[in-house]
Amino acid sequence: MxxxxxxxxxxxxxxxxxxxxxxxxxxxxxxxxxxxxxxxxxxxxxxxxxxxxxxxxxxxxxxxxxxxxxxxxxxxxxxxxxxxxxxxxPKMKVKTSRNFLITADISFSMAQKDWEVDGQKVRRWDAVKSLMHEFIEKREGDRMGLVFFATNAYVQAPFTPDLQTVDQMLEEADVGMAGQMTHIGKAIAKGIDMFDQDTIKTKVMLLLTDGVDAGTDVLPLDGADMAKQDSVMIYTIGIGDPGSQSSDLDEKTLQQIAEMTGGKYFLAKDAEQLQQIYTEVDKLEPIEYEEEEHRxxxxxxxxxxxxxxxxxxxxxxxxxxxxxxxxxxxxxxxx
Structure with missing residues (x-):
């Protein structure tokens, strides 16, 4: 036989x-x-x-x-x-279905050591980055990109299906590389520019920040309006506890950005909540697979x-x- x-x-x-x-x-x-x-x-x-x-x-x-x-x-x-x-x-062939952009705040406030991971106090950015590695690894099928912002916004990784490269570029980023302040509107505008240079129609942005917008060039809601016109869906994640004295998180603005673009707002007070948020985003934006099989x-x-x-x-x-x-x-x- x-x-x-x-x-x-x-x-x-x-x-x-x-x-x-x-x-x-x-x-x-x-x-x-x-x-x-x-x-x-x-x-x-x-x-x-x-x-x-x-x-x-x-x-x-x-x-x-x-x-x-x-x-x-x-x-x-x-x-x-x-x-x-x-x-x-037989293996299912993953379909490249959308551009998924992670826009992360790396201003000085992300250096505060008020998050706990494995029983140790760590910087907010280190905890966010650690969990973001796992999130990127699970997004096989999306073309992912990275934008980091503070006083300025810059592209760390252009859209690519090579998630290992995106993960490496994430690892190389650190607090303070883009300045001290938080300019959310400028970050959204930079993300829209990246989407405009690509042909894939489905566009998703994940915006993480722990502060209030301090910019004057592009206001956050103006950036959200531009994103809406360009069919960009934005999921916003607030980092930190808005009730603590060390937090200046502007939840209202983040909620309005998400509502205007058809996304959703999440609050992550600690690493465990952030992990749950990533799981929820995976459910809201599931990976799509092609019908054909590769053997x-x-x-x-x-x-x-x-x-x-x-x-x-x-x-x-x-x-x-x-x-x-x-x-x-x-x-x-x-x-």
């Missing part, structure tokens, strides 16, 4: 197996001329017997082992031509082909040795 993962791509090839036998029956035999030995009394013998000279030919016949070798070679050749292969388990294939045609060539070489070698042996015996008999 053949294993479940063994397949033959072209099984109809084996219908050609009787073809040599059909040709053997239909085509005339190959006649080969052989040299004749003339002796002095040849003409007298013809006159005495009344016979007439005629041309002769030798029809060579193969023995059983020759026929067996030819049949095996033809069968192995057909086996190679049928393309046998080992087929792996890894390992071709095996070279094995029967190599066996056919090896058998042909061996049969030819044996035939040559048998021929030499017969000639040697004939010479000994003549002597």
């Amino acid at each position: 053949m294993p479940a993962n063994f397949e033959i791509a072209y099984p109809w090839v084996f219908w050609l197996f009787p073809l040599p036998l059909l040709l053997f029956w239909l085509l005339p035999p190959l006649r080969m001329r052989s040299a004749a030995l003339l002796f002095p009394g040849y003409q007298r013998a013809l006159d005495y017997t009344g016979g007439k000279p005629r041309k002769s030919a030798l029809v060579k016949r193969r023995n059983f082992f020759n026929w067996l070798a030819l049949i095996l070679i033809w069968g192995l050749f057909l086996a190679a031509l049928s393309s046998p292969q080992l087929v792996g388990e 890894p294939e390992t071709l095996l045609y070279m094995y029967p082909l190599a066996a056919a060539l090896g058998l042909a070489f061996l049969a030819n070698l044996v035939a040559s040795l048998v021929g030499l042996l017969k000639k040697s015996r004939n010479r000994e008999a003549y002597v």
Whole structure:
């Protein structure tokens, strides 16, 4: 019984197996001329017997082992031509369905050590970054990009399906690289510019911040209005406890941004809540898969082909040795 993962791509090839036998029956035999030995009394013998000279030919016949070798070679050749292969388990091919942009605040306030991870106090940014690594890893199928902002907003990673690169670029970012203040409107505008330069229509932005907008160039709600016109959905995440004295989180603005663009607002007071938020975003924006399946294939045609060539070489070698042996015996008999 053949294993479940063994397949033959072209099984109809084996219908050609009787073809040599059909040709053997239909085509005339190959006649080969052989040299004749003339002796002095040849003409007298013809006159005495009344016979007439005629041309002769030798029809060579193969023995059983020759026929067996030819049949095996033809069968192995057909086996190679049928393309046998080992087929792996089917895998769903992930479809690139949207541009997913992470826009993260790296202003000085993200350096506060008021979050706890594994029983230790850590900076807000370190906790956010750690959980963001897991989130990015799960988003296979989206083309992801990174924008970091504070006083200024800059593109850390353009849209790409290479999530390992995005993850590496995230790891290299740190607090203070974009300034000290928080300019949410400028960050949204930078994200819209990235979306405008791409052709994928589904556009999702995840905006994380722990502060209140301090910019004057682009106000947050103006940026949200531009995002709405450009069909960009924004999920906003507020970092920190708005009831604590060290927090200046503007929840109202983040809620309005989410409502205007068709997204949703989340509050993450600690790392555990942020992890739950990432899980919720995964449900709201699930990964889509293509209908077609990808199955890894390992071709095996070279094995029967190599066996056919090896058998042909061996049969030819044996035939040559048998021929030499017969000639040697004939010479000994003549002597």
